[in-house]
Amino acid sequence: MTTNPPDQALTVSRAGLLPRRREPGRLDANSMRSRNRSMLLRSIWRDGPTSRADLARHTGLSRSAVSALVEPLIDSGLVEETGRGSSRGGRRPRMLRFVDEAFSVVGIDMGATHISVVVTDMRGRVRAWQRTDRSTREDPHGALQVMRQLVDAARADTGMRTGRMQAGRLLGVGVAVPSPVDPTAPGRLPPFFMPAWRDIDLERDLALSGSPPLLIDNDANLGALAESWWGAGRDGGDLAFIKLGTGIGAGFVIDGHIFRGHNGTAGEIGHLVIDPQGPQCVCGLQGCLSTFIGTPALLAAARAAGSGEPHSLLDDPALDVRRLIAAVQQGDPAARALIERAAGFLGLAVAGLINLINPRTVVLGGELATVGDALLLPLRARVQSRSMWTAVAHSRIIASRLGEQDVALGAATRVMQAALMDPTRFPVEVSP
Numbered sequence: 001m002t003t004n005p006p007d008q009a010l011t012v013s014r015a016g017l018l019p020r021r022r023e024p025g026r027l028d029a030n031s032m033r034s035r036n037r038s039m040l041l042r043s044i045w046r047d048g049p050t051s052r053a054d055l056a057r058h059t060g061l062s063r064s065a066v067s068a069l070v071e072p073l074i075d076s077g078l079v080e081e082t083g084r085g086s087s088r089g090g091r092r093p094r095m096l097r098f099v100d101e102a103f104s105v106v107g108i109d110m111g112a113t114h115i116s117v118v119v120t121d122m123r124g125r126v127r128a129w130q131r132t133d134r135s136t137r138e139d140p141h142g143a144l145q146v147m148r149q150l151v152d153a154a155r156a157d158t159g160m161r162t163g164r165m166q167a168g169r170l171l172g173v174g175v176a177v178p179s180p181v182d183p184t185a186p187g188r189l190p191p192f193f194m195p196a197w198r199d200i201d202l203e204r205d206l207a208l209s210g211s212p213p214l215l216i217d218n219d220a221n222l223g224a225l226a227e228s229w230w231g232a233g234r235d236g237g238d239l240a241f242i243k244l245g246t247g248i249g250a251g252f253v254i255d256g257h258i259f260r261g262h263n264g265t266a267g268e269i270g271h272l273v274i275d276p277q278g279p280q281c282v283c284g285l286q287g288c289l290s291t292f293i294g295t296p297a298l299l300a301a302a303r304a305a306g307s308g309e310p311h312s313l314l315d316d317p318a319l320d321v322r323r324l325i326a327a328v329q330q331g332d333p334a335a336r337a338l339i340e341r342a343a344g345f346l347g348l349a350v351a352g353l354i355n356l357i358n359p360r361t362v363v364l365g366g367e368l369a370t371v372g373d374a375l376l377l378p379l380r381a382r383v384q385s386r387s388m389w390t391a392v393a394h395s396r397i398i399a400s401r402l403g404e405q406d407v408a409l410g411a412a413t414r415v416m417q418a419a420l421m422d423p424t425r426f427p428v429e430v431s432p
């Protein structure tokens with residue numbers, strides 16, 4: 001077993017690259033070859049630079065089989081030889097590494113009130129980043145237009161900045177959406193959450209230049225994937241990601257893979273009922289978590305708390321989450337009390353979540369999470385008082401390490417994960 005070199009900026013837990021299910025018992029020669037090649041590619045991506053001998057040792061394949069399988073990967077440009085490693089008695093071996101710059105990957109985060117786009121290399125390094133505030137629910141055609149513009153701008157930016165990365169070699173585009181995604185029709189957003197998108201099929205209508213392959217998933221799922229690969233959960237273990245925004249959503253990465261549930265709606269933590277007598281929710285129930293700590297509810301409570309209070313920082317007609325956080329950081333007592341109250345509501349849901357799935361890490365994302373300890377400390381206290389001690393003792397609750405890029409980076413990561421699991425997704429010739 002080898003580990004990633006310590007100077008590598010981004011490391012990744014291994015679980016996300018293990019096959020999810022057992023392979024069928026009997027495979028023909030071609031399937032066997034492509035399965036072995038994909039295993040080698042993942043091994044080189046994860047552990048490289050590595051030698052053919054080490055690959056043979058780690059995969060159980062013969063030296064000659066490794067050499068034969070690696071040659072087409074080198075010809076395709078996905079893998080390159082990079083100098084010689086140290087000798088174990090014989091000649092110093094030629095080392096192999098994955099070419100991180102061989103492809104760029106695009107991730108789009110379509111939020112309810114913003115759109116952002118990242119371009120990354122194959123190691124999750126962000127090469128370009130574009131973001132704009134914009135409401136997306138009511139105007140799908142306008143939102144699609146903005147996505148196309150941001151993707152073109154980010155890719156042009158990448159091409160200009162990096163001499164080596166060829167902006168033309170695009171592996172694919174991941175799209176994060178603020179609603180559950182039906183795995184059988186991922187481009188069709190549920191009208192219940194996105195009524196104006198009823199006639200839109202993202203796969204058909206996004207129409208990016210070059211028609212790259214698209215993968216569409218829920219934003220909290222993709223935030224969870226990003227944190228699990230590159231952020232707060234990269235040292236491994238099951239992870240839950242809670243996105244605090246207009247709505248509240250959770251995503252889970254279990255054994256390295258996104259857990260979606262039976263038809264893609266797992267993680268709708270925002271509609272967990274906190275108070276059956278509470279405010280009416282858009283979902284038809286009363287007193288859902290979102291009706292207490294979703295951005296509109298939070299800002300309404302803040303305005304109510306600020307009105308009439310002399311010199312209150314909350315008495316601001318342009319109050320938004322950013323200003324609310326600034327008020328907390330300046331010690332405004334009403335703002336601090338509001339966040340503490342929000343932590344209490346969130347704590348009920350997080351305690352339930354920890355009792356049910358016992359994740360190693362719970363990560364808070366979304367703009368509100370950047371308020372830090374003012375939210376985290378009362379949240380942890382609330383969870384402690386509401387969870388079974390055995391479950392909570394081993395779960396940590398922390399804020400996102402990746403900040404506002406987390407979901408877009410997760411969308412790109414989903415594309416990388418799919419290609420590393422199945423190298424035929426790389427748009428290159430890998431001859432048999």
Ligand SMILES: [Zn+2]
Pocket residue numbers: 270271272281282283284285288290
């Ligand atoms: Zn609800």
